[in-house]
Structure formats: C-alpha cells, structure tokens
Amino acid sequence: MDFITNLAGYVIPFVIVLTIIVFVHELGHYWVARRCGVRVEVFSIGFGPELFGWNDRHGTRWKVSAIPLGGFVKFFGDADASSGADDAAIAAMSDADKKVSFHHQRLPARSAIVVAGPVANFIFAILVYAALFSLVGQPFTPPVVGSVVEGGAAAAAGLKPGDRILRADDTTIERFEDLRAYVALRAETPIQFHIRRDDREIDVTVVPKRVDVPDGMGGSQRVGQIGIRTANVEFVRRDPVTAVVQAGHETWQVVANTFTYLSRIVQGRESGDQLSGPLGIAKMSGDVARASWLGLVSLMATLSVAIGLINLFPVPMLDGGHLLFYGIEALRGRPLGERAQEYGFRIGFALVLSLFLFATWNDLNRLPIFNFLTGLFS
Numbered sequence: 001m002d003f004i005t006n007l008a009g010y011v012i013p014f015v016i017v018l019t020i021i022v023f024v025h026e027l028g029h030y031w032v033a034r035r036c037g038v039r040v041e042v043f044s045i046g047f048g049p050e051l052f053g054w055n056d057r058h059g060t061r062w063k064v065s066a067i068p069l070g071g072f073v074k075f076f077g078d079a080d081a082s083s084g085a086d087d088a089a090i091a092a093m094s095d096a097d098k099k100v101s102f103h104h105q106r107l108p109a110r111s112a113i114v115v116a117g118p119v120a121n122f123i124f125a126i127l128v129y130a131a132l133f134s135l136v137g138q139p140f141t142p143p144v145v146g147s148v149v150e151g152g153a154a155a156a157a158g159l160k161p162g163d164r165i166l167r168a169d170d171t172t173i174e175r176f177e178d179l180r181a182y183v184a185l186r187a188e189t190p191i192q193f194h195i196r197r198d199d200r201e202i203d204v205t206v207v208p209k210r211v212d213v214p215d216g217m218g219g220s221q222r223v224g225q226i227g228i229r230t231a232n233v234e235f236v237r238r239d240p241v242t243a244v245v246q247a248g249h250e251t252w253q254v255v256a257n258t259f260t261y262l263s264r265i266v267q268g269r270e271s272g273d274q275l276s277g278p279l280g281i282a283k284m285s286g287d288v289a290r291a292s293w294l295g296l297v298s299l300m301a302t303l304s305v306a307i308g309l310i311n312l313f314p315v316p317m318l319d320g321g322h323l324l325f326y327g328i329e330a331l332r333g334r335p336l337g338e339r340a341q342e343y344g345f346r347i348g349f350a351l352v353l354s355l356f357l358f359a360t361w362n363d364l365n366r367l368p369i370f371n372f373l374t375g376l377f378s
Helices: 002-035 087-091 095-099 107-135 153-157 176-184 240-267 280-290 291-310 321-331 338-366 369-377
Strands: 040-055 062-076 165-166 191-197 198-206 210-216 220-225
Touching: 002 062, 002 107, 002 291, 087 338, 107 198, 107 240, 107 291, 107 321, 153 198, 165 176, 176 220, 176 240, 191 369, 220 280, 240 291, 321 338
Parallel strands: none
Antiparallel strands: 040 062, 165 191, 191 198, 210 220
16 A cells, blocks of 8 residues: 555656646647647547547547657648658548648648647746746845855865855856856866955856765766855745746746756766656656645746757657758758658657667666665555
C-alpha cells in the first residue's frame, strides 16, 4: 500500500502538469486552425489506445489516450499525428474539401497554425508567472553580499560584505535570484562583476567554482557558485502590469538559460548529463508537489516554456521542423519533394528518440533508480 501511495505521489502531479501543458500546446494549434477554416479531425491528449472521448458539433474527436507523454491535433488531410500529408486522400479531395484541408492552406496560414502551439506555451507561462507574482509575490532578494564564504571564489576575488552587485558581464542584476541563475551556468568561466562598494563603483573579476549540489532526485548536479550568502528570500507582490512585465522577463530568462546551457555543451564547457527526461520530471514534480502546490504551479510554467522552446527546434517531427520545411518552400516557391520530406521525418524521429533515450539514461543515473524504487516501498 505504501508503494502505491508513494508512486501516486509522483505519477499524479507529473500527469496533471504534463496534461495541462500539452492541452495548452495543442489548443494553440487547434484555435488558429479553426480561425483559418481548417477542419480538425482529432484532438488527443496522449498517444496510443483511446481511454475515453467525445465528438463536438464541428466533427472533432476529443479524446484522452493511454500514454500520457504528449498529444496531437490531426487536421483534415493529415496521414497521421505528425501532420504528414495523406497523398491518396488529398488527390481525391473535392474543391470543398480543399478549402478545409490543412495542406491546401496558403503558406502563412500553415505557418501560423504550426507556430501557434509553442506560442500558446509561452503565453500560458507568462500568465501563470504573472498570477503568481500578483497574488503570492515574486522572489526578490537584493543582490547585496551578506557574508563571504572562506575559500570561495568571491573571497579570492576580494568581494566584501555590503557589496552590491550591479552587473555580471553585460547583464544587469536586479535580484540575487538573477545572479544565482547567471553564475550557475558559468562554472570556471571568468565573470566581470560591476559592484557598488560604499560610495564608489568598481569592477571585480570572479571565476565561479564548479560544485556538486543536490538535484532533488537523489543525485547531484554540477553548477557554478561564487561563495556568498545574502538575506533570506523575500516575496514582493506586483501590480498586474508589472507582474506581466516581470513574467515576460522570467519567461525570457528560461529561454536564455536554455540556450546558454546548450551552447556551453557544444563548446565542451558543460556535460549533457544534466538533461532530464520523463522520469526526472516526474520525480521533480512529485517532490515539488509535496513541498508546495505553488512550487508545482511555478514548475509547470517553467516546463511550459521548455516544451514550447523545444518544439521550435528545427528538427523534423517537431513544429520547428515543419517551419523549416515551410521556409524552404518559401525560398524555392514550391514544397520539398515527398522523398526529401520522408527522409527528413525519419531523421527527425531518430533525433527525437535518441534525445529521449539519452535524457532517460541520465534520469536512471541520477535518481539512482534502484534507490528511488526502494524508497517507494519504504
């Protein structure tokens, strides 16, 4: 019984969070498609066998499927969930059918339908962050050094208690939370701090040390730290306009940090073993949910940004892959050939599957899985 209870404590928050994010993403595709006059045949949360569903008055089958790891919208004229064209069906379409077929829409309409999913994820994240910042408050700790850890990077660079950090390289630092995020992704990389000390401003170069910190999954992650302490975190409630502005900034920070991390992997400065897959996200969702439902809501917003961003990567099978094909179509004046698109989708599927397996392997190494499973029975 304890095993079932513990397992449910991870599975239920994970499924709830992922279902909401997927629904928002697919709703973006659906809403714009309907505005463009495209017939939507299926709106599915999950893949595989249908668990339950219903038909609406427009003929769309809304359903929940057995494998809760994504979802899809199938348009009239699609061969499958990846929005590949059903050539036989398209060839037999009447003029009336072509008007509601996705593949007969003009290029701007098809592009708008495809990009609407990721955009919906970004808008959703901004709305969630804004609601949290208005109702609960935004974490806001002044970037003032409270104390310096002996032997740390800050001590070596000469930072002192009372120093206020104004900029890190060319990035303005308004909160300690911003500083921590900036430093975490730049281990062993010199950072020029512009600080205010007493009545003067000076520059100090700090090289964050790479340290292992608990990742909340039974393992650890390597991040950069400079070795300073500040006051306890504060929460500042924002007015609605400021909350939206700050939410947009928070969303952009997630995007920027993702690109920074990926670029450092390419440069060989970071390892890809910090990437998380479904197991890691499930563990994180369960742990966060146990600590605070507000934390789970915040995590949902962050994951919504991440999923929206990943879907924009120019990889066939993803929304960004479709946009890549449309860009080529715009340059050529005609779509890529059927064989080229088929090979593209095969390559894209292989890349997505490889990334999924790699991230899952990271999860198994970090949990570690056997200790995690043992904990479920305890």
